[in-house]
Amino acid sequence: xxxxxxxxxxxxxxxxxxxxxxxxxxxxxxxxxxxxxxxxxxxxxxxxxxxxxxxxxxxxxxxxxxxxxxxxxxxxxxxxxxxxxxxxxxxxxxxxxxxxxxxxxxxxxxxxxxxxxxxxxxxxxxxxxxxxxxxxxxxxxxxxxxxxxxxxxxxxxxxxxxxxxxxxxxxxxxxxxxxxxxxxxxxxxxxxxxxxxxxxxxxxxxxxxxxxxxxxxxxxxxxxxxxxxxxxxxxxxxxxxxxxxxxxxxxxxxxxxxxxxxxxxxxxxxxxxxxxxxxxxxxxxxxxxxxxxxxxxxxxxxxxxxxxxxxxxxxxxxxxxxxxxxxxxxxxxxxxxxxxxxxxxxxxxxxxxxxxxxxxxxxxxxxxxxxxxxxxxxxxxxxxxxxxxxxxxx
Amino acid sequence: xxxxxxxxxxxxxxxxxxxxxxxxxxxxxxxxxxxxxxxxxxxxxxxxxxxxxxxxxxxxxxxxxxxxxxxxxxxxxxxxxxxxxxxxxxxxxxxxxxxxxxxxxxxxxxxxxxxxxxxxxxxxxxxxxxxxxxxxxxxxxxxxxxxxxxxxxxxxxxxxxxxxxxxxxxxxxxxxxxxxxxxxxxxxxxxxxxxxxxxxxxxxxxxxxxxxxxxxxxxxxxxxxxxxxxxxxxxxxxxxxxxxxxxxxxxxxxxxxxxxxxxxxxxxxxxxxxxxxxxxxxxxxxxxxxx
Numbered sequence: 001x002x003x004x005x006x007x008x009x010x011x012x013x014x015x016x017x018x019x020x021x022x023x024x025x026x027x028x029x030x031x032x033x034x035x036x037x038x039x040x041x042x043x044x045x046x047x048x049x050x051x052x053x054x055x056x057x058x059x060x061x062x063x064x065x066x067x068x069x070x071x072x073x074x075x076x077x078x079x080x081x082x083x084x085x086x087x088x089x090x091x092x093x094x095x096x097x098x099x100x101x102x103x104x105x106x107x108x109x110x111x112x113x114x115x116x117x118x119x120x121x122x123x124x125x126x127x128x129x130x131x132x133x134x135x136x137x138x139x140x141x142x143x144x145x146x147x148x149x150x151x152x153x154x155x156x157x158x159x160x161x162x163x164x165x166x167x168x169x170x171x172x173x174x175x176x177x178x179x180x181x182x183x184x185x186x187x188x189x190x191x192x193x194x195x196x197x198x199x200x201x202x203x204x205x206x207x208x209x210x211x212x213x214x215x216x217x218x219x220x221x222x223x224x225x226x227x228x229x230x231x232x233x234x235x236x237x238x239x240x241x242x243x244x245x246x247x248x249x250x251x252x253x254x255x256x257x258x259x260x261x262x263x264x265x266x267x268x269x270x271x272x273x274x275x276x277x278x279x280x281x282x283x284x285x286x287x288x289x290x291x292x293x294x295x296x297x298x299x300x301x302x303x304x305x306x307x308x309x310x311x312x313x314x315x316x317x318x319x320x321x322x323x324x325x326x327x328x329x330x331x332x333x334x335x336x337x338x339x340x341x342x343x344x345x346x347x348x349x350x351x352x353x354x355x356x357x358x359x360x361x362x363x364x365x366x367x368x369x370x371x372x373x374x375x376x377x378x379x380x381x382x383x384x385x386x387x388x389x390x391x392x393x394x
Numbered sequence: 395x396x397x398x399x400x401x402x403x404x405x406x407x408x409x410x411x412x413x414x415x416x417x418x419x420x421x422x423x424x425x426x427x428x429x430x431x432x433x434x435x436x437x438x439x440x441x442x443x444x445x446x447x448x449x450x451x452x453x454x455x456x457x458x459x460x461x462x463x464x465x466x467x468x469x470x471x472x473x474x475x476x477x478x479x480x481x482x483x484x485x486x487x488x489x490x491x492x493x494x495x496x497x498x499x500x501x502x503x504x505x506x507x508x509x510x511x512x513x514x515x516x517x518x519x520x521x522x523x524x525x526x527x528x529x530x531x532x533x534x535x536x537x538x539x540x541x542x543x544x545x546x547x548x549x550x551x552x553x554x555x556x557x558x559x560x561x562x563x564x565x566x567x568x569x570x571x572x573x574x575x576x577x578x579x580x581x582x583x584x585x586x587x588x589x590x591x592x593x594x595x596x597x598x599x600x601x602x603x604x605x606x607x608x609x610x611x612x613x614x615x616x617x618x619x620x621x622x623x624x625x626x627x628x629x630x631x632x633x634x635x636x637x638x639x640x641x642x643x644x645x646x647x648x649x650x651x652x653x654x655x656x657x658x659x660x661x662x663x664x665x666x667x668x669x670x671x672x673x674x675x676x677x678x679x680x681x682x683x684x685x
Contacts, residue, residue: 048507049508049509052508205655213404213649214604215400219404235510239512244603264510264512
């Protein structure tokens with residue numbers, strides 16, 4: 001009898017999980033023409049929060065313009081999702097899932113490591129992939145199918161190094177990144193290059209994955225007398241670093257990359273004395289219409305609000321996801337066909353004016369961008385404030 | 395000087411938090427000869443429960459409620475996933491434990507949607523104080539004191555109460571004590587209740603110090619607490635506590651040097667060395683072969 005009860009309990013646990021995962025999936029079987037856009041983003045793992053915000057931008061764009069004209073016919077645009085789990089080992093399987101669902105073009109991913117890991121799968125399927133906020137040079141280098149609409153890490157690292165020197169007169173910087181994460185390590189290398197070239201010194205450290213004790217690193221930065229802490233890390237780590245730096249009364253400013261541009265990080269900085277600066281793709285207030293409409297969309301839609309971290313602050317990645325969707329539509333229109341190969345051929349010549357600025361591609365497949373927005377956290381209101389526009393050139 | 399003080403302080407508090415998890419591993423192993431892989435995830439669930447409850451109710455209600463719910467979870471896991479396998483080979487129970495671990499992680503992933511959750515700041519223990527000029531949180535000082543009090547209470551419980559005597563009997567010989575009339579199921583349940591209670595207290599202290607909860611939050615502390623339990627001699631409570639403090643302090647000290655990258659490698663290298671050199675750990679019981 002007890003055995004039966006135990007079995008029932010175990011089954012209840014299992015089915016509650018199964019019930020949670022069911023209920024997705026959509027179909028439009030009423031004969032209308034459909035073109036599918038693959039959304040290759042993390043919905044779980046370290047970068048799950050960022051991936052969801054980027055996806056949110058695409059979903060909003062899709063709700064605004066749900067159709068596209070191809071050769072005089074109206075196609076319904078359907079977003080198809082695959083969760084790469086922020087994990088380079090899972091990325092190829094998620095990519096294959098999209099290929100299996102016959103998508104015409106792929107958007108994503110948030111995070112360069114997973115994009116690089118999935119690149120081969122998209123290449124073999126003859127698909128074009130459009131990176132939204134993956135900033136590592138290796139995403140587009142040496143291939144003709146991966147493109148991106150954001151700036152690159154060499155640019156971003158240089159911008160942040162210049163900013164640290166201009167704004168704080170920093171001479172010594174402490175860099176902290178996740179061990180084995182290409183995004184973190186890449187940015188630190190570029191930051192270090194630029195910072196040392198300009199006469200500064202850099203101490204760089206790496207922490208292991210899933211680490212949550214950062215007090216030792218912050219203590220080290222303090223005792224070494226560093227003027228600035230540069231940590232281009234994932235959101236979950238950034239919140240830890242900010243709150244632990246506040247606890248240890250760190251008096252140096254924290255400078256972060258585009259990943260730190262997130263509500264969670266702002267919440268961690270709220271009420272502390274930490275000076276937090278980030279570089280990013282879009283600053284709220286850059287396009288008033290877009291801001292107003294997407295805020296309305298987020299506030300009306302409970303799922304969107306949850307994906308955005310429970311409030312209506314607009315992340316730069318959301319604006320980028322929005323732009324990426326329209327760049328993809330432009331490519332589809334230019335191709336005049338739903339054929340992935342034609343879209344891939346049409347993409348490099350697409351020129352589009354998005355909310356985050358003008359988008360055009362160079363011969364490598366990268367967007368030509370020359371400025372980054374720097375934002376500073378307001379520790380009382382927990383909102384970002386526009387600091388400056390910084391270029392790479394000194 | 396401030397640097398060293400600060401490092402040692404965070405090492406001691408980290409060690410204390412590992413100790414509270416390690417006791418749960420060591421007690422369950424002592425009695426069931428089971429490495430309860432789900433223990434670290436129970437610790438994470440305790441953190442998440444607190445995150446969700448502290449938004450809807452005052453802190454003095456949510457803390458006791460969180461501890462009660464976590465203990466209940468530990469109890470239910472034992473009844474649903476381990477008890478039916480009591481007469482099965484030990485390996486089956488271990489696999490069941492791994493299954494529970496993954497189930498908890500994925501349920502947490504579903505509940506949080508992959509977003510990191512910020513832990514509530516608990517009044518008083520999250521305040522900043524200065525010790526020898528080094529700023530730290532009150533929790534850093536509270537942790538080792540609380541650990542010592544809890545361990546003393548636990549030792550008293552094991553040495554001087556009826557359930558404690560039953561626990562020692564069961565850990566010496568499972569079958570004989572059953573024949574002697576010890577109610578084996580209630581003893582095992584009590585062990586899980588105590589273990590999860592300590593994990594819940596540990597999570598309260600740990601997440602006050604490191605206030606971000608993600609579904610994988612329990613994995614690394616759980617693994618390190620397990621190493622601490624092996625290091626101290628699995629099955630021995632004082633061993634687990636001392637092992638946890640050694641690991642916590644070494645880890646933070648290494649992170650402060652140029653070898654910061656190897657801080658985790660050190661912990662696991664220690665595990666291998668201990669297993670090779672002294673498999674029973676510092677305080678481990680000697681195995682005597684009976685004919």
